[in-house]
Amino acid sequence: MAAHTPFPDYGRNVLQIGIAGGIGSGKSTLTSALERAGIRVIDTDVIAREIVEPGRPAWQALVDAFGLAVTDADGLIDRKFLAAVAFPTPTALRRLNAITHGAIGAEVLRALDEARDVHYAVAVPLFRPEHRTLFRLSEVWATEVEPEVAVSRLIQYRGFSEEDARNRIQSQITNSERTAIVDVVIPNNGAIDELENRIKTLLLERGIAVD
Structure with missing residues (x-):
């Protein structure tokens, strides 16, 4: 895992957590627990x-790059179809990342400016080391799941085909690559209760209670 000085608060006595993790790894469960903790x-x-x-x-940049075929009958971007194409x-x-990543980063920075002096977490599935400084993170946690478990979850709970699920997983960095750039790895191959208990422990270690 990444080696750096823990909990640098950039002049503020608050937690600034990055949340990473591959698709189907349980990031939503983690972020929900953090929200319940305030x-x-x-x-x-x-x-x-x-x-x-x-x-x-x-929106316009995506249509210019991929054509109107990536929109639905209401003119909205069909994210599932776009993902299957890209x-x-x-x-x-x-091409997709070049269009979206800059705009996403700008919106995150705007939200961070509104989150001064409060605990915050930035969920960044495609976390890269430079996000640590860019998003002013004191530490980075990652949920982790075995690829076959992720495939099963994507098919069962999110309606992916097996091919789409495997393509999405293969487009991301591996678990070992992610482990090398984060501070805390939270395994999530089992029941949801196990994940939630681990999250509670991590927060209690940092002085934050969860109901």
């Missing part, structure tokens, strides 16, 4: 949906 969560997945709404610059092809995925 920690403000800034979720880049939510922001990613907002920035591609009609009328936003990223994720299997490295060139298309780079």
Whole structure:
């Protein structure tokens, strides 16, 4: 795991947690627990949906890059179809990321400016080491699940085909690569109660109680 000075609060006595993890690894359960503990969560997945709404610059850029076929009957970006088009092809995925990542980062920074002097967590599924400084993070946690468990969850709970699930997982960094750049790894191959108990322990160690 990453080696750095723990809990640098950049002049503020607050927790500043990054949340990483592959698709299907339990990030939503983790962020929900943090919200119940009074920690403000800034979720880049939510922001990613907002920035591609009609009328936003990223919407037009996606249509220019991939065509009107990536929109539905209401003119909204069909995120599932776009993912099926982009994720299997490295060139298309780079094009997608180039359009969306800058806009997402700008929105996160705006939200951080509004979160001064409060505990916050930034959920960044595609976490990279530079996000630690960019998003002013004191530590980074990652949920982790075995790839086959993730495939099963995506098929069962989110309606993915097996091919789509495997393409999404293969487009991300591996568990070992992620472990090398985060501070805390939270395994989540078992029951949800096990994950929630681990989260409670981590928060209690940092002086925050969870109901």
